[in-house]
Amino acid sequence: MRGEAAPPRLQVRDLRVWLGESEILHGVGFSVAAGSITALIGRNGAGKTTTLRGIIGLARRRGQVVLDGEDVSTQPTHLVVRRGVGYVPEDRGIFSRLTVEENLRLAVRGREPQLRLVDELFPDLRRLRHLRAGTLSGGQQQMLALARALVIRNRLLLVDEPTKGLAPRVVAEVVEVLEKTATATTLLLVEQNLPVVSRLAREVVVLAEGRVSYTGPAADLLSDPVRTRALLGVAGGRETAP
Amino acid sequence: MNAVLVLTITGLGLSALYFLVAAGLSLIFGLEDVLNFAHGAFLSVGAYAAWWASQHLFRFADPARFTLALVFALVVGAVVAGLVELLVVRPLYGHALQQVLVTVGLALALSALIQGGWGADARAFWVPRALAGTGTVLGARVALSSLLTVAVALAVLAALELFLHRTRYGAVIRAGVENREMVAALGIDVRRAFTVVFCLGGMAAALGGALTGVYYGSIDPSQGPSLLIFAFIVVVIGGLGSIAGSALASLVVGLLQQFVNYYAAPGVGDLAVMLLLALVLLVRPWGLGRGT
Numbered sequence: 001m002r003g004e005a006a007p008p009r010l011q012v013r014d015l016r017v018w019l020g021e022s023e024i025l026h027g028v029g030f031s032v033a034a035g036s037i038t039a040l041i042g043r044n045g046a047g048k049t050t051t052l053r054g055i056i057g058l059a060r061r062r063g064q065v066v067l068d069g070e071d072v073s074t075q076p077t078h079l080v081v082r083r084g085v086g087y088v089p090e091d092r093g094i095f096s097r098l099t100v101e102e103n104l105r106l107a108v109r110g111r112e113p114q115l116r117l118v119d120e121l122f123p124d125l126r127r128l129r130h131l132r133a134g135t136l137s138g139g140q141q142q143m144l145a146l147a148r149a150l151v152i153r154n155r156l157l158l159v160d161e162p163t164k165g166l167a168p169r170v171v172a173e174v175v176e177v178l179e180k181t182a183t184a185t186t187l188l189l190v191e192q193n194l195p196v197v198s199r200l201a202r203e204v205v206v207l208a209e210g211r212v213s214y215t216g217p218a219a220d221l222l223s224d225p226v227r228t229r230a231l232l233g234v235a236g237g238r239e240t241a242p
Numbered sequence: 243m244n245a246v247l248v249l250t251i252t253g254l255g256l257s258a259l260y261f262l263v264a265a266g267l268s269l270i271f272g273l274e275d276v277l278n279f280a281h282g283a284f285l286s287v288g289a290y291a292a293w294w295a296s297q298h299l300f301r302f303a304d305p306a307r308f309t310l311a312l313v314f315a316l317v318v319g320a321v322v323a324g325l326v327e328l329l330v331v332r333p334l335y336g337h338a339l340q341q342v343l344v345t346v347g348l349a350l351a352l353s354a355l356i357q358g359g360w361g362a363d364a365r366a367f368w369v370p371r372a373l374a375g376t377g378t379v380l381g382a383r384v385a386l387s388s389l390l391t392v393a394v395a396l397a398v399l400a401a402l403e404l405f406l407h408r409t410r411y412g413a414v415i416r417a418g419v420e421n422r423e424m425v426a427a428l429g430i431d432v433r434r435a436f437t438v439v440f441c442l443g444g445m446a447a448a449l450g451g452a453l454t455g456v457y458y459g460s461i462d463p464s465q466g467p468s469l470l471i472f473a474f475i476v477v478v479i480g481g482l483g484s485i486a487g488s489a490l491a492s493l494v495v496g497l498l499q500q501f502v503n504y505y506a507a508p509g510v511g512d513l514a515v516m517l518l519l520a521l522v523l524l525v526r527p528w529g530l531g532r533g534t
Binding site: 056058076077078081082087089093095096097098102105106107109148 | 410413414416417420421423424425426427428429430431432
């Protein structure tokens with residue numbers, strides 16, 4: 001007997017998002033399957049970051065955001081997050097004047113924290129826990145931002161450009177962490193680095209000027225240089241994965 | 243030598259009053275981006291609440307009467323500030339101009355309300371006999387009220403620092419001062435923190451109001467607005483959102499004002515404070531209490 005397909009972890013339907021008076025997203029729709037990594041890609045200004053911000057309610061929005069069948073699109077950010085959504089923004093969003101430990105503790109609420117997992121994935125942070133987060137290197141700050149999203153068990157992680165501005169060695173570490181993370185949770189990843197997308201993502205959603213221009217398997221798109229160039233303006237990234 | 247000591251202690255008393263008003267103002271602006279022009283009214287409300295309570299608690303022994311009057315002022319300050327945040331400021335988050343207008347209007351309304359209830363004339367403020375006189379510090383006779391004001395401000399500074407650095411809620415507030423959007427993105431209801439900060443600010447200002455009565459020996463409806471001006475200066479010099487910065491700036495402003503008023507001419511101290519503000523804005527616009 002054939003089982004029914006699992007419902008998507010996240011469904012975004014006709015999402016429109018405004019920044020001030022400007023409409024940035026014009027009816028975006030896509031799904032993210034549970035237990036997968038989906039990459040949200042597109043040229044600069046396509047609306048990738050705005051999509052993540054719209055999903056958790058950090059920007060004015062209309063449309064539907066459905067998490068495991070529950071419509072959360074009218075809920076304020078903190079309630080969407082409490083439904084089990086973690087968010088790692090592009091600028092990392094760490095609190096530079098708080099210590100590493102305080103940054104982590106702020107993310108802990110109610111549920112049992114996954115401190116062992118965090119220690120396992122980010123052994124350096126334990127040593128740095130009494131330092132102010134603002135004194136950490138860019139790579140360490142990125143690790144802290146990821147650790148903060150992982151310190152409690154989330155159903156969905158929204159991660160915005162986690163490899164941006166990092167040295168290649170640190171990029172490899174971040175990719176490894178994301179791979180391990182994906183074994184326990186679902187990831188929606190905004191990423192410009194196509195080799196990273198190629199290595200991590202099963203599905204891709206391509207945005208262009210605030211609309212979805214492609215959804216489908218990452219391998220199909222990235223193995224087609226002509227289509228990749230047409231959609232993203234760059235060649236595919238299968239050859240140089242970190 | 244005695245004059246210097248007396249000026250220092252009275253200046254510290256003034257610094258303490260500035261700090262009590264500026265601490266809440268700084269946190270409110272740092273966390274919520276609200277320039278709360280009604281904050282001086284919280285001071286007046288506290289002053290009149292303490293005065294009213296002390297008039298009605300005459301059956302109690304002096305220390306209990308005084309303590310209860312201060313506690314009553316704290317409670318009234320917290321309630322009024324909390325209501326102001328919930329009913330007046332909250333609907334206007336993100337609308338800076340409207341917030342300024344509404345808090346200015348509220349300051350005028352509260353001031354008018356106090357005048358309507360108790361008149362515009364100064365009212366003598368009761369203080370326990372033990373605090374009414376002077377004491378000797380290193381051979382100089384200084385007003386005990388100044389020493390009390392300084393001691394209370396130090397206690398408030400210590401309590402706020404402990405709260406901000408040793409409690410989860412304090413960490414939420416410090417994080418919110420830096421990036422309140424990210425606080426919400428961690429699942430924390432940042433608006434509740436806004437209300438808590440307003441209540442804390444209202445309590446500190448109300449305590450400042452009660453101690454204004456102790457320091458000057460009387461209260462009147464104009465004290466809140468006039469202290470608020472200097473509290474704003476303290477907040478800017480100290481750095482928005484920095485309690486330690488506000489404490490340091492209060493110290494500098496209070497002492498500078500006191501010494502210049504004495505050694506130059508009355509009123510020149512205010513000018514000196516304005517010049518200091520201009521200097522800090524030119525050289526260190528982020529204030530004394532913040533790294534950058």
